[in-house]
Amino acid sequence: xRGVVRGTLYCALWYGSIVAGFLFIACPMLPxxxxxxxxxxxxxxxxxxxWELYSTALLKMFGVKIVVSGDHILPDESAILVxxxxxxxxxxxxxAAMYQxxxxxxxxxxxxxxxxxxxxxxxxxxxxxxxxxxxxxxRRWEVDRDRLSRTLDYxxxxxxxxxxxxxxxxxxxxxxxxxxxxxxxxxxxxPQYTFxxxxxxxxxxYLVRHLQQSSYLDAVYDLxxxxxxxxPQTEVDLxxxxxxxxxxxxxxxxxxxxxPTQDLTLRRWLEDKWFDKEQILNEFYQEKRFSAxxxxxxxxxxxxxxxxxxxxxxxxxxxxxxxxxxxxxxxxIHAVFFVALSLFTTGFSQLEMGWFWRWKSHFSTAKxxx
Numbered sequence: 001x002r003g004v005v006r007g008t009l010y011c012a013l014w015y016g017s018i019v020a021g022f023l024f025i026a027c028p029m030l031p032x033x034x035x036x037x038x039x040x041x042x043x044x045x046x047x048x049x050x051w052e053l054y055s056t057a058l059l060k061m062f063g064v065k066i067v068v069s070g071d072h073i074l075p076d077e078s079a080i081l082v083x084x085x086x087x088x089x090x091x092x093x094x095x096a097a098m099y100q101x102x103x104x105x106x107x108x109x110x111x112x113x114x115x116x117x118x119x120x121x122x123x124x125x126x127x128x129x130x131x132x133x134x135x136x137x138x139r140r141w142e143v144d145r146d147r148l149s150r151t152l153d154y155x156x157x158x159x160x161x162x163x164x165x166x167x168x169x170x171x172x173x174x175x176x177x178x179x180x181x182x183x184x185x186x187x188x189x190x191p192q193y194t195f196x197x198x199x200x201x202x203x204x205x206y207l208v209r210h211l212q213q214s215s216y217l218d219a220v221y222d223l224x225x226x227x228x229x230x231x232p233q234t235e236v237d238l239x240x241x242x243x244x245x246x247x248x249x250x251x252x253x254x255x256x257x258x259x260p261t262q263d264l265t266l267r268r269w270l271e272d273k274w275f276d277k278e279q280i281l282n283e284f285y286q287e288k289r290f291s292a293x294x295x296x297x298x299x300x301x302x303x304x305x306x307x308x309x310x311x312x313x314x315x316x317x318x319x320x321x322x323x324x325x326x327x328x329x330x331x332x333i334h335a336v337f338f339v340a341l342s343l344f345t346t347g348f349s350q351l352e353m354g355w356f357w358r359w360k361s362h363f364s365t366a367k368x369x370x
Contacts (some may be wrong), residue, residue, distance in 0.1 A: 002241070003240055003241030003242065004239070004240055004241055005241070006062065006241040006243075007238055007239045007240050007241030007242065007243070008239055008241075010058060010062050010238065010241070010243070011235070011238055011239050013058060013311065013314060014055065014058055014092075015124060015125070016314040016317065016318065017051065017054050017310040017311075017313065017314045018051070018124045018125050018128055019123075019124045019314075019317060020310070020313045020314045020316070020317035021047065021051050021128065021310070021313065022124060022127060022128050022131075022334075023317060023327075023330065023331055023334065024313060024316075024317065025047055026044070026047060026128060026131055027330075027334045029043055029044065029047070033351075033352060033355065034355065034359075036359075037158075037352065037355060037356040037359055037360075038158055038160075040352075041133065041158055041160065041352075042160070044131055044132055044133070045110045045132065045133075045160070045162075048128070048132045049109065049110075050306065051310065052095040052098070052099065053099065053302055053303055053305075053306035054306045054307060054309075054310035054311075055092065055095045055096065056095060056096040056099045056303055056306075057303040057304070057306050057307040057310075058307070059093065059096050060096075060297075060303060061307065062243060063243070063245065064093075064096075064243050064244060064245065064246070064247065065245060065246045065247070066093065066096040066097055066100060066246075066247055066249070066297070067246055067247070067248045067249070067289070067294045068097050068100040068101050068248075068249045068250075068251065068294060068295050069248070069249070069250050069251070069290050069292035069293060069294045069295065070249075070250045070251035070252055070290070070292050071221070071251050071252055071253040072101055072102070072251075072253075073098065073101040073102050073109065073163070073221060073251065073253070074102075074218075074219070075102045075109035075110070075163075076161050077161055077163070077218035077219055078155075078161040078162060078163075078211065078216045078217055078218050079163045079164070079217070079218055079219045079220065079221055080163075080164050080165075080166065080204070080207055080208060080211070080217065080220050080221070081111070081163055081164065081165040081166070081220075081221045081223055082165075082166055082167075082168055082199075082204065082220065082221070082222055082223065082270070082273070083165065083167060083222075083223035083224070083225060084167075084169060084173075084195075084196050084223075084224060084225060084274075084277055084281070085167040085169045085170075085171065085172045085173065085197075086172060086173050086195075086225055086226070086227065086231065087172050087173070087227075087231060087232055087233045087234070088172045088233065088234050088235065089232055089233075089234065089235060089237075089238060090167075090172070090225055091113060091165075092238075093225070093247045094111075094165070094223075094225075094249075095111075096247075097223075097225075097247075097249040098111055099299075100295055100297055101249070101251055101295075109163055110160060110161070110162040110163060111162075111163045111164075111165055112132065112133050112134050112135060112162055112163070112164055112165070113129070113134050113135070113164075113165045113166075114134075114135045114136075114137060114164060114165065114166040114167070114203070114207075115129070115134060115135070115136055115137070116136070116137065116139075117136040117137060117138045119136065120134075120136045120342060120347050121342045123335065123338075123339075126342070127338040127342075127348070130338070130341070130342075130347045130348035130349060131348050133151070133155075133162075133349060133352070135147065135148060135151050135164070135349075136346070136347060137203065139170075141202060144203065145206060147346065148203070148206060148207065148210070149210065150353060151349065151353070152207070152210050152211065152214070153214075154352075154353045154356060155216075156211075156214045156216050157356070157360070158356075161218070163221075164207060166203060166204055166207065168199030168200055168201065168203075168204050168270060168274070169181075169196065169197040169198070169199055169200070170197075170199075170200045171197070172233070173195075173196065173197055174233070177197055178193075178197065180197075181193065181197040181198045184198050185198055190271075191275070191278075193274075193278045194278070194282070195277075195278055195281035195282060195285065196274055196277055196278050196281065198271070198274065199270055199271060199274045201266070201267035201270050201271065202267075204266070204267075204270050205263050205266040205267050205270070208220070208259060208266055209261065209263065209266065212256070212259075212261055217256045217259070218255075218256055219253050219254060219255050219256055220253075220254045220256070220259050221251055221252070221253055221254070222251070222252040222253075222254065222273055222277070223249060223250070223251050224249070224250045224251075224277055224280055224281065224284075224290070225247065225248070225249055226247075226248045226249075226250075226281060226284040226285065226290070227244050227246075227247060227248075228244075228246050228248060228284075228285075228288040228289065229244055229245050229246060229288075230242060230243075230244045230245070231244065232244060248284070248289060248290055248294075250280065250284075250290040250292060
């Protein structure tokens with residue numbers, strides 16, 4: 001029972017903070033999109049970075065230690081991050097790793113995930129991730145290629161260096177997914193893996209080549225996640241309070257000059273990286289740590305500030321939701337708006353990118369006339 005209370009409190013604070021940030025900060029920021037899309041994107045990225053501090057703080061408050069080793073991530077780089085997808089909740093822990101990994105400490109990264117399309121429909125998290133420019137894929141390449149192309153062109157046009165995280169395995173490691181991966185390995189005369197799944201290379205190759213052609217790729221970061229004690233497979237494990245005591249990340253930076261430029265070579269390159277990752281994880285689960293020396297968590301003050309701020313904001317949202325008809329109406333209007341966006345469009349990004357190109361065209365025309 002104690003574990004369930006602990007897990008429920010953790011999930012309630014995590015989810016509640018997202019909803020509170022959406023209603024109190026993100027939604028009031030919407031008019032800025034129509035005045036200046038670049039400023040809207042800058043503010044949106046900053047808001048999400050501030051919220052990530054709370055996610056990191058929660059893990060620390062609930063006794064989860066994040067151990068990071070390897071290369072630091074440069075937040076001002078345009079980069080692609082690839083990571084093994086051990087469980088469905090890996091991404092929840094990644095934000096804490098990014099906090100420790102990014103240098104310099106005063107700079108905030110602009111990490112955006114490539115996720116399954118269904119996730120954008122989740123009330124709260126799905127909506128805020130839409131507003132943050134996350135990329136959603138359908139597993140139909142004709143559709144996904146168009147979505148990726150439009151989003152990448154938009155990021156390049158903004159001139160903001162962003163980091164795109166992709167899970168090349170396409171799903172988390174389960175008994176069913178491993179059976180499919182093993183079947184694929186037999187069909188293509190490949191080794192069968194224990195700690196990873198064989199990566200899908202199409203999307204990764206396209207992302208890399210598109211950014212290379214735009215001279216917008218600074219590096220590829222190879223991230224490996226490992227759980228030395230308990231592995232929470234789904235969100236249900238978190239609700240039950242089954243949080244791991246430690247989560248380890250190892251990071252390797254590959255400069256763009258060392259990344260292939262041809263499609264088939266890129267695909268083979270990623271497969272080789274996954275072969276190496278399997279060996280690294282094999283050693284990890286024997287030693288219960290990665291070989292490189294880990295970095296200590298030294299920046300604690302921002303975490304304490306974030307914990308106080310977002311907890312108060314979450315509490316205020318709960319109180320107003322029960323006591324204020326005006327706040328209830330505000331929440332209802334924006335919920336209906338985002339449900340409609342999710343059902344009848346490809347998401348908030350379609351609205352944001354469509355308006356950006358019109359705004360840019362109008363701005364350029366006005367500048368020429370003046």
